[in-house]
Amino acid sequence: MRHELFVVKPIGRVESTLADRSQAPKQGDEGAPDAWLSFDPEYLDGLRDLQQGSEVLILTWLDRAGRDVLRVHPRDDDSRAMRGVFSTRSADRPNPIGLHRVEIVEVDANRLRVRNLEAIDGTPIVDVKPVLDRIGER
Amino acid sequence: MRHELFVVKPIGRVESTLADRSQAPKQGDEGAPDAWLSFDPEYLDGLRDLQQGSEVLILTWLDRAGRDVLRVHPRDDDSRAMRGVFSTRSADRPNPIGLHRVEIVEVDANRLRVRNLEAIDGTPIVDVKPVLDRIGER
Numbered sequence: 001m002r003h004e005l006f007v008v009k010p011i012g013r014v015e016s017t018l019a020d021r022s023q024a025p026k027q028g029d030e031g032a033p034d035a036w037l038s039f040d041p042e043y044l045d046g047l048r049d050l051q052q053g054s055e056v057l058i059l060t061w062l063d064r065a066g067r068d069v070l071r072v073h074p075r076d077d078d079s080r081a082m083r084g085v086f087s088t089r090s091a092d093r094p095n096p097i098g099l100h101r102v103e104i105v106e107v108d109a110n111r112l113r114v115r116n117l118e119a120i121d122g123t124p125i126v127d128v129k130p131v132l133d134r135i136g137e138r
Numbered sequence: 139m140r141h142e143l144f145v146v147k148p149i150g151r152v153e154s155t156l157a158d159r160s161q162a163p164k165q166g167d168e169g170a171p172d173a174w175l176s177f178d179p180e181y182l183d184g185l186r187d188l189q190q191g192s193e194v195l196i197l198t199w200l201d202r203a204g205r206d207v208l209r210v211h212p213r214d215d216d217s218r219a220m221r222g223v224f225s226t227r228s229a230d231r232p233n234p235i236g237l238h239r240v241e242i243v244e245v246d247a248n249r250l251r252v253r254n255l256e257a258i259d260g261t262p263i264v265d266v267k268p269v270l271d272r273i274g275e276r
Contacts, residue, residue, distance in 0.1 A: 003148035003262055004201070004262070006146040007143050007144070008143065008233050009233060010142070043208065046223045046232070084186030085184045086181075087186070087194075087266075089267060094265070095197075095265050097197060099197075124142070129224070
């Protein structure tokens with residue numbers, strides 16, 4: 001079955017001291033530094049109501065990932081078992097969309113400073129969504 | 139600042155009795171029916187290890203959404219206040235990526251039946267990710 005293709009248009013970029021993938025912790029609570037999310041000024045109206053202290057989901061496009069990966073070695077798994085990529089958070093996947101839950105610690109016009117973002121410097125941002133409830137994500 | 143554009147290649151489609159947006163509940167726990175996720179056979183290796191009873195995040199491309207929306211009227215808000223789209227879950231947004239937390243209730247080769255998916259029939263699927271912890275999403 002052939003599907004229509006769609007175009008993702010980044011709305012901003014991550015500014016971080018993480019310079020490459022080897023430095024990036026796999027999840028933000030493992031010691032990622034704070035980062036700035038710098039949005040293009042044309043999206044300023046969309047950023048209204050995002051407030052310091054709130055948690056949001058950041059969707060990124062992991063532009064340095066490989067897209068032809070369907071099976072991966074999960075980290076923290078010493079076995080030689082490969083896993084299907086959709087049961088992992090591998091950056092390498094057919095559509096390398098990163099999903100990051102972060103806390104907004106500062107709002108400065110079209111820039112947000114966030115805590116514990118594991119994305120590397122220059123990563124394109126494609127969406128921001130509110131966290132909907134205390135127990136998880138829909 | 140100009141960004142590089144990226145191409146999203148759908149990996150499958152939603153099969154649901156929800157035929158259009160007017161029927162779709164805004165969040166899955168408001169009474170969406172079960173749905174089938176039908177993946178292209180070429181992604182079968184990536185689906186390994188997804189199991190009945192587990193919860194996953196489904197990322198979709200909301201192909202019937204408008205992309206030039208930056209301010210929206212949130213539902214359940216009788217005031218006339220508009221909100222910045224990135225503090226809402228509106229389908230209409232610059233990159234209309236849907237994020238749905240669902241439970242897998244059946245696995246049949248390249249098809250997954252899931253509970254409480256609010257996406258309408260034919261919606262392209264772009265990614266599947268595991269839920270990482272009990273308290274939420276990163």
